[in-house]
Amino acid sequence: MHPSDTNVSNTDLIYSNPQAQVKDFAFDAQVVEVFPDMITRSVPGYNTIIDTIGRLSQRFVKPNTLVYDLGCSLGAATLAMRKGINNQQCKIIAVDNSSAMVERCKMHINAFKGKTDVDVIEANIQDVTIENASMVVLNFTLQFIDKQDRQALINKIAQGINPGGILVISEKVSYGDTVIDEHLIDLHHDFKRANGYSELEVAQKRTALENVMRTDSVEQHIQRLTEAGFSHVSPWFQCFNFISFIAIK
Ligand SMILES: Nc1ncnc2c1ncn2[C@@H]1O[C@H](C[S@+](CC[C@H]([NH3+])C(=O)[O-])CC(=O)[O-])[C@@H](O)[C@H]1O
Numbered sequence: 001m002h003p004s005d006t007n008v009s010n011t012d013l014i015y016s017n018p019q020a021q022v023k024d025f026a027f028d029a030q031v032v033e034v035f036p037d038m039i040t041r042s043v044p045g046y047n048t049i050i051d052t053i054g055r056l057s058q059r060f061v062k063p064n065t066l067v068y069d070l071g072c073s074l075g076a077a078t079l080a081m082r083k084g085i086n087n088q089q090c091k092i093i094a095v096d097n098s099s100a101m102v103e104r105c106k107m108h109i110n111a112f113k114g115k116t117d118v119d120v121i122e123a124n125i126q127d128v129t130i131e132n133a134s135m136v137v138l139n140f141t142l143q144f145i146d147k148q149d150r151q152a153l154i155n156k157i158a159q160g161i162n163p164g165g166i167l168v169i170s171e172k173v174s175y176g177d178t179v180i181d182e183h184l185i186d187l188h189h190d191f192k193r194a195n196g197y198s199e200l201e202v203a204q205k206r207t208a209l210e211n212v213m214r215t216d217s218v219e220q221h222i223q224r225l226t227e228a229g230f231s232h233v234s235p236w237f238q239c240f241n242f243i244s245f246i247a248i249k
Pocket residue numbers: 027039070071072073074075076077095096097098101123124125126138139140141144145
């Protein structure tokens with residue numbers, strides 16, 4: 001029996017038992033069940049970032065424009081923006097390529113009332129047209145895209161954002177300075193242990209992510225955003241190796 005069979009509180013126990021071979025991490029049905037617990041216990045500042053995305057939507061989303069949540073998972077950023085947006089004629093387009101995530105995301109969105117329309121779409125964000133956007137969110141999604149495709153994706157997003165519009169991009173980063181990287185990774189692992197993950201869970205999750213999540217440095221992110229044509233680029237939040245940038249066109 002798998003631990004999740006008796007897991008009624010939706011606690012993330014995915015890596016709690018030793019696995020002979022740790023499989024690559026995937027956003028599948030098993031992850032969907034525990035995702036809110038997994039992400040809040042694993043990403044320092046996650047709730048602050050979601051709240052701030054809501055606050056930024058209040059400032060940046062303009063009437064008769066589109067808003068994109070790319071790699072929406074269960075729609076946390078979409079829900080925060082739907083609360084924040086205070087004009088009527090907008091639509092939020094929430095996109096994810098995991099069918100399990102999209103199915104559950106639709107349930108979440110429909111469970112809450114809101115005046116802004118939301119379309120939840122199952123697609124690769126690399127194939128989605130971005131147009132007439134006043135706000136785009138990439139909250140911990142770019143890190144799962146092939147490195148050689150990242151500039152093209154950011155260029156496409158920049159081209160689809162109206163002047164004065166905003167991209168919020170949050171990522172796990174590395175520094176390329178091995179001393180700093182080791183300390184920040186250790187501090188992140190301390191954070192996970194403080195949130196109840198065992199040594200085994202931390203180690204197995206790290207192995208599972210090795211081939212699927214590839215981090216860039218802060219400088220690479222800033223350079224990519226600038227090259228794409230954003231006029232104002234800055235980090236607004238950082239905790240250990242987790243960072244969030246705003247880029248305004
Ligand atoms: N090419 C792709 N196309 C579409 N979706 C993708 C792609 N690659 C990965 N994803 C999706 O991006 C999401 C990344 S999680 C985002 C959290 C959310 N933003 C949140 O604010 O709660 C981050 C994390 O768990 O670390 C997953 O749902 C993937 O299926």
